[in-house]
Amino acid sequence: MAATRPPNETQVSTNLPGLTHHITGHSPSGSAIIESTRPAHWKKILDNTFGFNVVYTTSEFPVSLNNNADIKTYDEVLAKGQLGLVNPNGTVARMVDFAPGSEPLMHRTQSLDYGVVIEGEVEMVLDDGVVTRMRRGDVAVQRSTNHGWRNTSETEWARMFLCCRSARR
Template identity: 60%
Template structure:
């Protein structure tokens, strides 16, 4: 894979109140669909607004990942995730109960909506997903695509007079289990 390895740098404060690096975390990838898709959970929060005092957020993040109970969205919190898509991957149409920011870091992606509407996003483009049914397809047959997603829990989404819940199209996946890419 031609995409460079990733590292997360988590900051904190020393006893004098100065900013320090608390920890350096190399990406830990979970692979799916015969290695055509890989996730790295960069960070999670379990409340909003988040409590940064006494490193409560770091402990909550570590506890959530080690519990194996993280799903696509963290109820009452946020999930920051990097997703790598293989060349020519197939789009899985899905909906999360969340407000998501999807940022293209490398490559080009086709965003597909269940209405049939599509748009091509390039490096630096941002999709703001508001509880909609959508999918992502890497437009390249030779290059990997990398996106950054921040998912925030939201109140139930209403459309057409009904509540729209999470819909993963039958693809339940364990997102907190780690395996090297």
């Protein structure tokens, strides 16, 4: 799919649109406002075969929204540059771009994950060899299982939205 917005400055995939994060809050009178609007910042992974963009993360759940404590914590976590796939006791929402023909990186996290295909087609690969093709709008619910994602295209990038919450086993 051709980009309808130019890619973000740090974006690896050039055929997918750039992203903007709009974070809401409340005015002193209590009405809804936009606290900030930020261009997405991408982290390049494994020789530029993946791009990670943290849309938002919290370090506790339920999260405290008082005095924008969550926004301050989000900024601090990103500034440290040490966020893993999950944020223990919190949540992580991220966009992930997959290069054409990239091989799945098998991994297991101690989390409940929701993965939504935004652009392209992605195969969900499980450790028992089962492969499920997912198309735009399809959702996978990963329950601490060993899995990987594979972009099915040989020419176009694919994008998923992933939201993770730490889990107990």
